[in-house]
Amino acid sequence: MLEAYRLECTRGDRTLFRGLSFSVAPAQLLHLAGANGAGKTSLLRILCGLLSPAHGEVRWGGRPISAMREEYAAQLLYVGHSNALKDELTALENLEIGGTLAGRRCTRDAAFDALEELGVGHCAQLPVRALSQGQRRRVSLARLALDGMGAMGARGARGGGGGNGAGLWILDEPFAALDTAAVAHLENLIAAHVTAGGMAVLTTHQQLAIATVGMFRIELEYEMDALA
Amino acid sequence: MSPFACIVRRDLLLAFRRRSDVFNTLVFFIIVVSLFPLGVGPEPNQLRAMAPGVIWVAALLASMLALNRLFAADFADGTLEQMALAPEPLFLLVIAKVVAHWLVAGLPLVLIAPVLGIQFDMPSDAILVMAASLALGTPVLSLIGAVGAALTLGVRGGGVLVALLVLPLYVPVLVFGAGAVVASGAGMSAQAHLLLIGASLALSSVLSPWATAMALRISLD
Numbered sequence: 001m002l003e004a005y006r007l008e009c010t011r012g013d014r015t016l017f018r019g020l021s022f023s024v025a026p027a028q029l030l031h032l033a034g035a036n037g038a039g040k041t042s043l044l045r046i047l048c049g050l051l052s053p054a055h056g057e058v059r060w061g062g063r064p065i066s067a068m069r070e071e072y073a074a075q076l077l078y079v080g081h082s083n084a085l086k087d088e089l090t091a092l093e094n095l096e097i098g099g100t101l102a103g104r105r106c107t108r109d110a111a112f113d114a115l116e117e118l119g120v121g122h123c124a125q126l127p128v129r130a131l132s133q134g135q136r137r138r139v140s141l142a143r144l145a146l147d148g149m150g151a152m153g154a155r156g157a158r159g160g161g162g163g164n165g166a167g168l169w170i171l172d173e174p175f176a177a178l179d180t181a182a183v184a185h186l187e188n189l190i191a192a193h194v195t196a197g198g199m200a201v202l203t204t205h206q207q208l209a210i211a212t213v214g215m216f217r218i219e220l221e222y223e224m225d226a227l228a
Numbered sequence: 229m230s231p232f233a234c235i236v237r238r239d240l241l242l243a244f245r246r247r248s249d250v251f252n253t254l255v256f257f258i259i260v261v262s263l264f265p266l267g268v269g270p271e272p273n274q275l276r277a278m279a280p281g282v283i284w285v286a287a288l289l290a291s292m293l294a295l296n297r298l299f300a301a302d303f304a305d306g307t308l309e310q311m312a313l314a315p316e317p318l319f320l321l322v323i324a325k326v327v328a329h330w331l332v333a334g335l336p337l338v339l340i341a342p343v344l345g346i347q348f349d350m351p352s353d354a355i356l357v358m359a360a361s362l363a364l365g366t367p368v369l370s371l372i373g374a375v376g377a378a379l380t381l382g383v384r385g386g387g388v389l390v391a392l393l394v395l396p397l398y399v400p401v402l403v404f405g406a407g408a409v410v411a412s413g414a415g416m417s418a419q420a421h422l423l424l425i426g427a428s429l430a431l432s433s434v435l436s437p438w439a440t441a442m443a444l445r446i447s448l449d
Contacts, residue, residue, distance in 0.1 A: 048313055050448050074315035082306030088245040089238070100234040103315035 001025050002047070002168060002199060006056035009042050016042055017220060020056075026167070029194045030201045031208055034220030040203040041081060043220070044172050047201060048078050060168075074103055077147050077166040079174060083140035087129040091115055091139045094128055099146050102166075106146065114145035117189075119182060137177045144169065144189055169193060171202040184209075231316040232324045239328030242301075249297060254336045257290040261344045272349050279348035280358060280409030284365075287337050288398055291366060294333035295373040295390055298325065299444065303381050312448055318441040326367075326374050326437070334366035350413070357412040357422075364425045365405040371429075371436040372397045378443035401428060 003023040009016045016039030024030050032040050045051040047058055049065045049072065057064045065072045085094045092111055099106030115121045118138040123131055128139065147166050169190070175183050183206070191210045194200055208215065229237070243250050264282045265275055302308040302325075311321045341362050345355040376394035380386035408421030 050309060050312060052449060070315050070317060073313050076313060078309070078313050080306050080309055082304075082309075084306035084310045086238075086242060086301075086305065086307070088242055093238075093241070097234055097238050098310065100229055101231050101310055101314050101316075101321075103231065 003059040007053045008055035010054045024199045026197045027214055029215040031217045032203045035222040038220040038222040041172055044170050048170055075167045078170045080172050083136050085128045090125050090127055092124040095142050098143050114142040117145040118142045134177045169200040173203055175204050175206050232320055235321055235324035236328045243332040250332050253290050253294045253333050257286050257337050260286040275348045279350050280406045283341055284402055284406040288402055291369045295377045296387055298329050298377045299381055319437040322437045322440045326370050330367050330370040334370055338362045354409055354413045357418045358409045361405040361408040364429055365401045368401050368429050368432050371432040374440045375436055378440045381447035
């Protein structure tokens, strides 16, 4: 269970939000909405532990994440604004490295299957430099498919939840630059993750068509008066 | 593969695919060292006397030149965020990056330095001591430099700032490194100098990854 307790975030002289509390339970999806500059990305980075809030804390299973950094990181999969891909490496190499870095046991076949699932299997051996913006995003998001497979495998082996997959997905504008087919596919991927007992927090300006899962929405307000 | 080995392998692969960057450092080193005899004239005794200092100063500047490559690309494309969020402690990944960086930017200098020593007509035992002092000293330069590079990430004009931050800390390495070669040239034992560089290597390999990891988290904040 992920809990945000009275979070306050200040960037420069501006207070983006104050006293923000919510919690995400297993099998729940949180959709963060709000205007540009309202602090969605900052909130996600706070939830990851990359940014420290001015006040308040984020708790995972009742303990503050600042006290359990690596343990929390093992439960977390973050796809940020930037794709975290290396131009010089191929899509497959990028995904393998990303998976290994995230602490997943990642075979070449699994990585290839994940790329295939996101519809970029035919680009697996191309350097990322040669890919379009949408294709890069797909390669980056293939980490989710990889994670889903890991969770599935672990569940098959042990008959329980958790396992190799991350419990919490934090996605910053995952649908940006994707075409309609990829958007639908990604929504399925997220729905499957949440239905299987995972948690997800994401930002997007699109209407989410994930009806089957326990979704709730928080709208961050852009505070003009806070500029002073 | 462990995340540590994965990062080392990745950085070596990246360096291999961007070979020009690697050659930049090496070519800079060779050019600076080779220009000195042309500038000060071909008097053998004079060249022999100044060789240790020239080679060490050039090695120091060359490794500082390579510093901005250490984290900048990872910072720009978001890979650094993923490292900070990895289940592996960040300082371990920092060590992996510094190891790969030294293999690419430091080791070539150590290997080419004996050849440049011959160019200055250095005696063979002094060349050996110089290679040893560089082999011990350049990792210290990479380790200390990593702290500076991490602190100045995302800062405009960071290159100058890195130099200002890191150069004072480089000075002891330079003094003992060049001192070792001078001592051996004068017929004394270079052991004391080499031991002191070894000590700074031990100290910096404990403290610097930890400080670098802290600085990276601050830069990401």
